[in-house]
Amino acid sequence: MLSKRMLLPIMLLPMLLLALGWSSAAQAAPCEPDASGWQPTRYYTAGAAVFHDGQWYQARQINEGKEPGISFDWKKLKAAPECDSAQTQKQQAAEKPRTKTKGTAGTGNSNPNLCQRPEQWRFAESYIVGSLATHGGMVWEAIRPTNGDMPGMKEPPHWRPVEDHCSLQLDN
Template identity: 45%
Template sequence: MSYPLHHMFRRVFCLVLFLAGATTTLSAAAQPCDPEASQWIPSRYYPAGTVVFHKGDWYESRELHQGLEPGITFEWIELDSVPDCGKPEQAAEDAGKDAAMGAANGGGGKAVPEMPKAGPSERGMNDLGQCEKPDPWQFSRSYTVGSLATHGGQIWEAIRPTNGDMPGMTEPPRWKLVKEHCALEAL
């Protein structure tokens, strides 16, 4: 069975085009991760397999967790080299997870532009229209989710049950800063 010469050249040409396209796709897919886009954020949830950059090193999450610092805890594996972040479908999936997780844990995901304030905040007003300033934070008191306390001239809201954790000082965070409250004008 003999093929004419032009058929053989056509097959070789198609093979070369196929291999050129495959290597171009592979080289486009194998892109190292960007350290700035992969920074570790304490308030974000990290599922198993998530890669972050922290203090000059790359880490991979072993299991789902939040606020556990890479390089200090067992939940992270230090990587020997820069990981591959060139998988477009994975990047899109991760972006969706980050946005969903950010919304679920108080905005730890993508930044959302703030709306301009229309006037004094209604938060903290009692039934009589009077502003109730939260009590000062106390080390000996237990706080439930949603509890408010003042500390350092600011108002803080407990985002987890907490006992003795100073606002703004613990990881994973137990408190978030309150930006709108009627008592903030008086502080």
């Protein structure tokens, strides 16, 4: 038979576990629609949740300007997501890269005065602001971070045509 000394910890253990479960559930409350509204000029990281047109959406990948509900970049959620600290971080806009890359990187040419045509645009390549690529016989400059967005597409524009890429200042 169990003594009273042994019975007390056994009785307290379920109460302790129950209290810990409640405190962790209280930390993860549903997200507020007003604080999570979609903004077309904001960058969203993969997993970020937004509220748009009465519906919750989750970003499948980093994006900006792609409206939830009409593009593959967003997945419709059945209910409001829980806003714990990890979700709050995902909801914050992704920082715009501050590094500008002008000219052609990685060509092995150490002479910055020699102008060369940028590499061909690749679907699987990620480009930062200021990156140059050749596509359709033209040179294009990335005006926002892009991954898989073809130069010349309008929704939203990620590239601008460059008339004379050799006149651009090269960063050393």
